[in-house]
Amino acid sequence: MPEVDTGNTAWLLVSSALVLLMTPGLALFYGGLNRAKGVLNMMMMSFATIGLVSVLWLFYGFSMSFGPDTAGGLIGNIAEYGGWKTYNAPTDVWGVTADLPNGTGIPTYVFMAFQMMFAIITVALISGAISDRAKFAGWMLFAFGWATIVYFPVAHNIWGGGWIASHLHALDFAGGTAVHINAGAAALGIALVLGKRLGWPGAGFRPHNVPFVMLGAGLLWFGWFGFNAGSEFTADFVTAIAFVNTQVATAAGVLGWMIVEWVRDKKPTLVGASSGAVAGLVAITPACGFIDPWAAVLLGLVAGVLCALAVSLKYRFGYDDSLDVVGVHFVGGWIGSLWLGLFANTQVNSYISDGVGATDGLFMGGGLTQLGRQAAASGIVTVWSLGIAVVLALILKSAGLLRVSTEAEADGIDLAEHAEAGYDLSVTSTGGGGGAFAMAGISSGAPAPATRPAPAEEPVAEQATR
Numbered sequence: 001m002p003e004v005d006t007g008n009t010a011w012l013l014v015s016s017a018l019v020l021l022m023t024p025g026l027a028l029f030y031g032g033l034n035r036a037k038g039v040l041n042m043m044m045m046s047f048a049t050i051g052l053v054s055v056l057w058l059f060y061g062f063s064m065s066f067g068p069d070t071a072g073g074l075i076g077n078i079a080e081y082g083g084w085k086t087y088n089a090p091t092d093v094w095g096v097t098a099d100l101p102n103g104t105g106i107p108t109y110v111f112m113a114f115q116m117m118f119a120i121i122t123v124a125l126i127s128g129a130i131s132d133r134a135k136f137a138g139w140m141l142f143a144f145g146w147a148t149i150v151y152f153p154v155a156h157n158i159w160g161g162g163w164i165a166s167h168l169h170a171l172d173f174a175g176g177t178a179v180h181i182n183a184g185a186a187a188l189g190i191a192l193v194l195g196k197r198l199g200w201p202g203a204g205f206r207p208h209n210v211p212f213v214m215l216g217a218g219l220l221w222f223g224w225f226g227f228n229a230g231s232e233f234t235a236d237f238v239t240a241i242a243f244v245n246t247q248v249a250t251a252a253g254v255l256g257w258m259i260v261e262w263v264r265d266k267k268p269t270l271v272g273a274s275s276g277a278v279a280g281l282v283a284i285t286p287a288c289g290f291i292d293p294w295a296a297v298l299l300g301l302v303a304g305v306l307c308a309l310a311v312s313l314k315y316r317f318g319y320d321d322s323l324d325v326v327g328v329h330f331v332g333g334w335i336g337s338l339w340l341g342l343f344a345n346t347q348v349n350s351y352i353s354d355g356v357g358a359t360d361g362l363f364m365g366g367g368l369t370q371l372g373r374q375a376a377a378s379g380i381v382t383v384w385s386l387g388i389a390v391v392l393a394l395i396l397k398s399a400g401l402l403r404v405s406t407e408a409e410a411d412g413i414d415l416a417e418h419a420e421a422g423y424d425l426s427v428t429s430t431g432g433g434g435g436a437f438a439m440a441g442i443s444s445g446a447p448a449p450a451t452r453p454a455p456a457e458e459p460v461a462e463q464a465t466r
Contacts, residue, residue, distance in 0.1 A: 338375060
């Protein structure tokens, strides 16, 4: 019977806490990018997701994701780790081994908690595409349905021994496919059904609080070390290289986005640098434990450049992805996943060949096989997530539960949905009005918050959020 490995367990407990911190960080990041009159609703969607998904995960999500294969490897056995059971070390009364993943000496509850945090932030990521116009009740119902039908089965397929991992042999160290492509595709689906914000594209959609944006990006960067390095579960060489790769790829992502702004817009911005950090984090996530650090730097640069360009696609194609979930997470996730097909290295991580039957990347002497596998896995997750998101959104729309009224959207979704505001507008200053709202720099007479100039292909009247 397995014994608890205190070192591995302590590391995963710390990593779990780091990953949980990422969701409040995401709330700050999204909240700062949003308009002032919708900042609380934006942050509430992330914060409430912690409550919803945590409970779903305990009672059936963990079983669906990491239980024994059912339905041909598409989902796990929903009853295997049900929340009505108790797991005691080293084994429980049901005969289930206490350590999961097996051989690590980590109690099942710790692994359950770690993966719970992944489920939470994946769902929360979607909300950035629908700011300022979605009913909060509709969001909660969508989150419930999407987590159950999409995230839990996809997590099983990627990490729980399901079909994509065991038959297709695609790689995803910490969530490029399961988290970012998955959430990005869903964001596109619900945004298409929900429709554009009033007045979009046009003036008035600038980030209202740039310091919030940077603080959120910093918390995401900090927490992401648990996200990536924690996904090795043990403290070993691969943990170390995943940690280093996370840092250097993110740093390169900052530089890549800044270069695009410098060349295109003549001035780099803090919003852009913060977004570049997130793009680097997204792209390195699936590859961090499988590639060399020099390849991680190249990946971060490429992701920073391409994601900076990709955020303009919404203006070209006319879909209102409010805070660029598609441009950063969907595109960045695809870049990172395909990067494995180019630079995966069995000398970095022997699990590539020994554990799942994957091969070296194209530029590491492995040919095109792994690149094809990565593209297939990414495509499967894209189609499934996008399709289910559209269906769920259409059901909610037909029931009148998806979008707030025109009046509520114009007056401010915070007041309409939550009866509170991010800034106290009742306080007046002695120098001519404006109060706290004016002090925050967001009254009609205050200078607009700094952000980058609009690229040529975007409407002149609106500067992009990133």
